[in-house]
Amino acid sequence: MPETAPHWPAPTVTEPVDAVVSLPGSKSMTNRALILAALSETPGTVRRPLRSRDTDLMADALRALGTGVTASGPDLAVTPGPLRGPAAVDVGNAGTVMRFVPPLAALADGEVSFNGDERARERPVGPLLDALRGLGAAIDDDGRGALPITVRGTGSVRGGTVTLDASASSQFVSALLLSGARYAKGVEVRHVGEPVPSQPHLDMTVEMLRAAGVAVDTPTPDVWRVHPGPVKAGDIAVEPDLSNAAPFLAAALLTGGTVTVRDWPRDTTQPGDVLRELFTAMGGSAEFTAEGLAFTGSGEVRGITADLRAVGELTPTIAAVAALATTPSRLTGIAHLRRHETDRIAALAHEINALGGDVEELPDGLVIRPRALHGGVFRSYDDHRMATSGAVIGLVTPGVEVENIATTAKTLPDFPALWSEAVA
Numbered sequence: 001m002p003e004t005a006p007h008w009p010a011p012t013v014t015e016p017v018d019a020v021v022s023l024p025g026s027k028s029m030t031n032r033a034l035i036l037a038a039l040s041e042t043p044g045t046v047r048r049p050l051r052s053r054d055t056d057l058m059a060d061a062l063r064a065l066g067t068g069v070t071a072s073g074p075d076l077a078v079t080p081g082p083l084r085g086p087a088a089v090d091v092g093n094a095g096t097v098m099r100f101v102p103p104l105a106a107l108a109d110g111e112v113s114f115n116g117d118e119r120a121r122e123r124p125v126g127p128l129l130d131a132l133r134g135l136g137a138a139i140d141d142d143g144r145g146a147l148p149i150t151v152r153g154t155g156s157v158r159g160g161t162v163t164l165d166a167s168a169s170s171q172f173v174s175a176l177l178l179s180g181a182r183y184a185k186g187v188e189v190r191h192v193g194e195p196v197p198s199q200p201h202l203d204m205t206v207e208m209l210r211a212a213g214v215a216v217d218t219p220t221p222d223v224w225r226v227h228p229g230p231v232k233a234g235d236i237a238v239e240p241d242l243s244n245a246a247p248f249l250a251a252a253l254l255t256g257g258t259v260t261v262r263d264w265p266r267d268t269t270q271p272g273d274v275l276r277e278l279f280t281a282m283g284g285s286a287e288f289t290a291e292g293l294a295f296t297g298s299g300e301v302r303g304i305t306a307d308l309r310a311v312g313e314l315t316p317t318i319a320a321v322a323a324l325a326t327t328p329s330r331l332t333g334i335a336h337l338r339r340h341e342t343d344r345i346a347a348l349a350h351e352i353n354a355l356g357g358d359v360e361e362l363p364d365g366l367v368i369r370p371r372a373l374h375g376g377v378f379r380s381y382d383d384h385r386m387a388t389s390g391a392v393i394g395l396v397t398p399g400v401e402v403e404n405i406a407t408t409a410k411t412l413p414d415f416p417a418l419w420s421e422a423v424a
């Protein structure tokens, strides 16, 4: 029998939480920065990146393809080299690695195989693979539109115009755009189908490409054009991870306290910035201070009706807060969450209900009716955001134990210590 770690007793408080927290870098920005630096003409530096499972997997993938990635104090120094196979890439369960690296691997000379966690083999990549084939890449897969795959690189990709359905993940589009400048004809990506989720992440891709000297046009909604040309990443400064700020702001909201997140950017493409608005609608208030963003709870926590399509990765925390609110919530537009680290719609409903909650699954979301919760085990399904949601519920519900808190290492390895310190 494999040894399993004991469940983590979530700390419970009776006083308002009053804390100032420094959060590590954004996963999404770090992994984009690493890709852009690897595609660059000259060495670059990623300043204050996130160091976590997902970003270590990205660094390892790029090393396997011939790029130098070395720690330099709190930064990562990236030395681009000729991209080459053969190489084997372990994506873990990182969407950014399984989607962003294959278009780069198509530029390599040699075969690059991709595999990952059991769950990674269930997450969609089919539309991305078909798009890459349409741009001239050769890829072997077993016909399921999922890992494992082998990209048979020849050292160059023709590029051109491609149409795909990116309603399952915005990462399909970001992936093609990030490497597209290095394709002979660049790339024009056209989406058709249900709306693409995670618009802020698409904006982040476009903004980071432009900052790296790449010409990107967005002529009409659902069309993105990346012109061929050199990538010049240079120095890229990574912002604190605002999605990982969610549980900390929730602590202030739920306890009527104040949590300040240091260095919250005033202007950002991160979806977590929308928390200022969402958690204000749920009863708190946000204010920029000299230190960062101070979020204060009023003592009252209201439910919310919201379409979260653009900010889906915030759902687990919002659902946890909603379960503790005084009025019902309806969260929609998030069918794609069923293909995230776990089926987050089903997992949230199941785990909150197991603690006495009243959560109903919709095909594309959740209806959450407030009910007194009790202690018990909150399972994480190897999903970092499920684990942190268990911590949020446990903060005001005695006796909650989170199973596999270590899974937070995907994007926030220090979570248990940071959380315990913040709420102490």
Ligand SMILES: O=C(O)C1=C[C@@H](OP(=O)(O)O)[C@@H](O)[C@H](O)C1
Binding pocket: 027, 028, 029, 095, 096, 168, 169, 170, 171, 174, 197, 198, 201, 312, 313, 336
């Ligand atoms: O591009 C990115 O960095 C991300 C895009 C989103 O993916 P989906 O559009 O698949 O939800 C988001 O949920 C994920 O955590 C990170």
Ligand SMILES: C=C(OP(=O)(O)O)C(=O)O
Binding pocket: 093, 094, 095, 096, 313, 340, 341, 385, 411
């Ligand atoms: C969906 C997420 O991750 P991934 O990058 O693996 O898609 C997430 O972090 O919430």
